[in-house]
Amino acid sequence: AEEVGGGDKEVVREYFNNDGFQRWRRIYGDGDDVNKVQMDIRVGHSKTVENVMKMLSDEGPLSGVTVCDAGCGTGCLSIPLAKEGAVVVASDISAAMVAEAEKQAREELLEGKDELPPGLVLPKFEVSDLESLKGKYDTVVCLDVLIHYPQNKADGMIAHLASLAENRLILSFAPKTFYYDLLKRVGELFPGPSKATRAYLHAEADVERALQKVGWKIRKRGLITTQFYFSRIVEAVPA
Numbered sequence: 001a002e003e004v005g006g007g008d009k010e011v012v013r014e015y016f017n018n019d020g021f022q023r024w025r026r027i028y029g030d031g032d033d034v035n036k037v038q039m040d041i042r043v044g045h046s047k048t049v050e051n052v053m054k055m056l057s058d059e060g061p062l063s064g065v066t067v068c069d070a071g072c073g074t075g076c077l078s079i080p081l082a083k084e085g086a087v088v089v090a091s092d093i094s095a096a097m098v099a100e101a102e103k104q105a106r107e108e109l110l111e112g113k114d115e116l117p118p119g120l121v122l123p124k125f126e127v128s129d130l131e132s133l134k135g136k137y138d139t140v141v142c143l144d145v146l147i148h149y150p151q152n153k154a155d156g157m158i159a160h161l162a163s164l165a166e167n168r169l170i171l172s173f174a175p176k177t178f179y180y181d182l183l184k185r186v187g188e189l190f191p192g193p194s195k196a197t198r199a200y201l202h203a204e205a206d207v208e209r210a211l212q213k214v215g216w217k218i219r220k221r222g223l224i225t226t227q228f229y230f231s232r233i234v235e236a237v238p239a
């Protein structure tokens, strides 16, 4: 398997199958078993999901649109997409995350019935790192995953995601202009022994350059900030 930052990828996988899985499942859930920082991140992240859903549906109905949700986590985006009739392939490097996403998708979409309402399909769930993803999708989305990639690896990752997308690619990442110290203080949210140093922020210009290199341009931008959560959202299309 390809390496991210010299073994980072194994560390990331291990983290999101264990401590990170427990932690992020709570953050992305709706229980009250979270602390203040985690609650703040929950609110910020749900705004990101809302913003992305709006960006996507502003371009037309999602019914029948194929979407690759790369690094799907517990399915926070895949599930609302499927509710809009999108045909979703949801994947994550963590088997624990994928199992949780599938469980939640079944609960929320089937609501105890045997069949889905007409026009809806359950997302297809796969355990896969995003470098191994293949195929073509109308839309590729990758939310809050770049934080695990140093910029020199991020370029390849962005190029690969763009190669899977026919019409649009949506990425969200922690922008470099924001308070790095804050992230450091919540180092427990990141994998690895020196956790805070494993959180990579990205300059918007670097992401834009990586997109341009493979013939894509940014069409829309969004920015979500709360006290502890910062996310730049970009929607790119073929130039």
Ligand code: SAM
Pocket (backbone or CB within 6 Å): 009, 012, 013, 016, 024, 028, 070, 071, 072, 073, 074, 075, 076, 077, 091, 092, 093, 094, 097, 128, 129, 130, 131, 142, 143, 144, 145, 148
């Ligand atoms: N995209 C989801 C969301 O916004 O709800 C989850 C975001 S979570 C902070 C980051 C996710 O990226 C984790 O579930 C982790 O397992 C996954 N991840 C990290 N590196 C990955 C890689 N190389 N390939 C696929 N998934 C990866």
